[in-house]
Amino acid sequence: xxxxxxxxxxxxxxxxxxxxxxxxxxxxxxxxxxxxxxxxxxxxxxxxxxxxxxxxxxxxxxxxxxxxxxxxxxxxxxxxxxxxxxxxxxxxxxxxxxxxxxxxxxxxxxxxxxxxxxxxxxxxxxxxxxxxxxxxxxxxxxxxxxxxxxxxxxxxxxxxxxxxxxxxxxxxxxxxxxxxxxxxxxxxxxxxxxxxxxxxxxxxxxxxxxxxxxxxxxxxxxxxxxxxxxxxxxxxxx
Amino acid sequence: xxxxxxxxxxxxxxxxxxxxxxxxxxxxxxxxxxxxxxxxxxxxxxxxxxxxxxxxxxxxxxxxxxxxxxxxxxxxxxxxxxxxxxxxxxxxxxxxxxxxxxxxxxxxxxxxxxxxxxxxxxxxxxxxxxxxxxxxxxxxxxxxxxxxxxxxxxxxxxxxxxxxxxxxxxxxxxxxxxxxxxxxxxxxxxxxxxxxxxxxxxxxxxxxxxxxxxxxxxxxxxxxxxxxxxxxxxxxxxxxxxxxxxxxxxxxxxxxxxxxx
Numbered sequence: 031x032x033x034x035x036x037x038x039x040x041x042x043x044x045x046x047x048x049x050x051x052x053x054x055x056x057x058x059x060x061x062x063x064x065x066x067x068x069x070x071x072x073x074x075x076x077x078x079x080x081x082x083x084x085x086x087x088x089x090x091x092x093x094x095x096x097x098x099x100x101x102x103x104x105x106x107x108x109x110x111x112x113x114x115x116x117x118x119x120x121x122x123x124x125x126x127x128x129x130x131x132x133x134x135x136x137x138x139x140x141x142x143x144x145x146x147x148x149x150x151x152x153x154x155x156x157x158x159x160x161x162x163x164x165x166x167x168x169x170x171x172x173x174x175x176x177x178x179x180x181x182x183x184x185x186x187x188x189x190x191x192x193x194x195x196x197x198x199x200x201x202x203x204x205x206x207x208x209x210x211x212x213x214x215x216x217x218x219x220x221x222x223x224x225x226x227x228x229x230x231x232x233x234x235x236x237x238x239x240x241x242x243x244x245x246x247x248x249x250x251x252x253x254x255x256x257x258x259x260x261x262x263x264x265x266x267x268x
Numbered sequence: 269x270x271x272x273x274x275x276x277x278x279x280x281x282x283x284x285x286x287x288x289x290x291x292x293x294x295x296x297x298x299x300x301x302x303x304x305x306x307x308x309x310x311x312x313x314x315x316x317x318x319x320x321x322x323x324x325x326x327x328x329x330x331x332x333x334x335x336x337x338x339x340x341x342x343x344x345x346x347x348x349x350x351x352x353x354x355x356x357x358x359x360x361x362x363x364x365x366x367x368x369x370x371x372x373x374x375x376x377x378x379x380x381x382x383x384x385x386x387x388x389x390x391x392x393x394x395x396x397x398x399x400x401x402x403x404x405x406x407x408x409x410x411x412x413x414x415x416x417x418x419x420x421x422x423x424x425x426x427x428x429x430x431x432x433x434x435x436x437x438x439x440x441x442x443x444x445x446x447x448x449x450x451x452x453x454x455x456x457x458x459x460x461x462x463x464x465x466x467x468x469x470x471x472x473x474x475x476x477x478x479x480x481x482x483x484x485x486x487x488x489x490x491x492x493x494x495x496x497x498x499x500x501x502x503x504x505x506x507x508x509x510x511x512x513x514x515x516x517x518x519x520x521x522x523x524x525x526x527x528x529x
Binding site: 106 | 429430431
């Protein structure tokens with residue numbers, strides 16, 4: 031299953047006009063600061079209004095300006111993990127998951143299932159403030175996946191972590207994304223993370239996709255100077 | 269340099285002195301017997317009872333209607349919503365006497381809406397209902413202003429993530445927004461309550477000064493002052509203590525909520 035998006039919108043000063051395809055796996059979205067990466071995630075989620083285009087996940091149509099289809103955020107069922115994880119500070123780990131499961135009207139045994147799958151049982155009664163960055167990331171991921179989303183969007187999932195935690199969480203995240211086989215988009219500014227997390231890359235520059243493909247394609251014929259530098263940085267660090 | 273710092277501090281101290289003197293005099297010039305006999309004045313207890321009843325009803329109305337309004341205001345952008353927010357703040361800056369006239373012109377016997385109420389055989393002026401209406405009118409903007417800022421301090425990503433799970437707007441409001449803004453909402457309610465408790469001008473003009481029906485504590489102070497300064501002083505001391513407790517509560521809860529976020 032793939033997430034296929036062809037969307038256009040004005041977000042503040044920026045015009046976003048993109049054509050994206052997760053092609054059955056994880057698409058890594060990279061680009062310079064201010065390219066519109068986070069705004070693009072908001073468009074996909076339905077939190078910002080798209081003006082034109084079409085968005086589908088598998089056979090499900092979420093947005094189509096011509097047919098007048100525009101599902102609200104609540105009905106798109108796209109999982110989202112923002113950079114700061116957005117865990118509810120007043121709720122325990124377990125209650126964070128329970129809130130999601132209840133909101134989705136899903137069976138409550140999903141909560142225990144997700145706690146088990148993500149190794150969070152020992153942390154179930156802790157509050158987010160007492161968790162490490164890596165633990166928060168795991169809770170956020172477990173919570174997003176506990177409601178069985180159609181797709182998953184991760185915004186800079188490793189940016190908030192310190193160096194020792196980063197490698198461990200990166201490996202865990204890459205494994206999870208592979209195991210779930212869910213159409214996913216991971217935004218990152220870090221070449222090492224980008225290379226580890228997905229086979230396919232889309233480069234966003236000034237609201238447009240300047241190049242999209244697998245790593246080798248980008249390396250063989252970089253379309254812009256940014257792509258060239260990013261691929262070089264990624265391969266240089268392997 | 270030191271001399272200049274001292275000079276600045278001294279100038280500031282003048283204002284502190286001026287603000288503190290009346291409050292200190294209020295407490296210093298009364299003996300315990302004076303306070304006890306003042307509080308036994310026949311005006312005091314009916315007024316206290318009326319003030320507590322009307323301000324608690326006011327608080328319930330303001331919080332019940334003001335919380336969803338503040339949430340909506342905090343989530344909307346654009347000129348219309350900005351204009352609406354400014355309009356709601358108007359009672360904060362207009363003199364209470366003007367509020368009294370405005371309430372009379374709206375709900376008085378010959379008021380815009382009063383004629384409709386009168387037709388239904390219902391007259392609100394000079395009733396306890398009028399006291400509550402005056403208190404709601406002057407205190408609600410304080411609540412809405414503080415509650416709206418409390419909601420604006422919530423991380424918008426928490427709201428967005430809740431919606432991605434499929435949480436309905438009501439669920440987001442009750443389970444995410446209100447719990448996260450709770451300390452700020454408590455402080456907002458305390459401020460609105462203090463304002464309602466001190467309400468004088470609009471109540472006098474719109475509800476009158478009828479003992480037991482519309483004579484709240486501030487009106488009782490005004491009435492007592494003509495005959496018995498000790499009673500006026502005793503009620504004033506009680507109001508200062510309540511107001512100071514509310515202010516202290518607001519500072520403590522707001523401080524802890526800011527530390528959490």
